[in-house]
Amino acid sequence: MNTPPGLPAIYVLRLNPGDDLRAGLASAFKELQGRGCQAACVISAVGSLSRAVLRHAAQAQASVLDEPLELISLSGTLSADGPHLHASVADASGQMRGGHVMPGCSVRTTAEIVLAPLPGWAFSRAHDARTGFMELVAQPLAVRR
DSSP states (O other): OOOOTTOOSSEEEEEOTTOBHHHHHHHHHHHHHTTTOOOEEEEEEEEEEEEEEEEOTTOSSEEEEEEEEEEEEEEEEEETTEEEEEEEEEOTTOOEEEEEEOTTOEEEEEEEEEEEEOTTEEEEEEEOTTTSSEEEEEEEOOOOO
C-alpha cells in the first residue's frame, strides 16, 4: 500500500484552553483529508476539561459536567462523516465518568492528542437498521503497486 504524499504516519495535536474537543478533532481530520487521508483513529489523549458533555449508554440526552476534569482516556475513529469518540474523565475527587463525546466539551488547560492516519482504509457512516444508528463502514482501499 502506498501512503499518500505528505500524509504523516502520526499526527500530534494540542488543543488550547476553551477549544471544543470534538470540533478540534474534526478540524484536525479535515487537515489530514487534505493530505489524502480517508480514515484515522485516536491513539492517545491526555489533558483537562472545564466542561464535558457525554451521552451515556441507552440515553437520549447527554449529561453535562461543568467542573474541572482530567481527561483520562479518549478513543475513537475519524472520518469525513465526523468523529465517533468515547471519553473517560475524572473529577477532583477521582470519581470517573465516561460516555459518547458530544459537542461542548471544553478544554481547560490542554488536550494532547496523538492520531494515527490509516492510509489503507476509508471510513464512513451508514444507517444500520438493526441498531437504528449511523454505524462505521470500514473499507480497505485498493492496493497500488
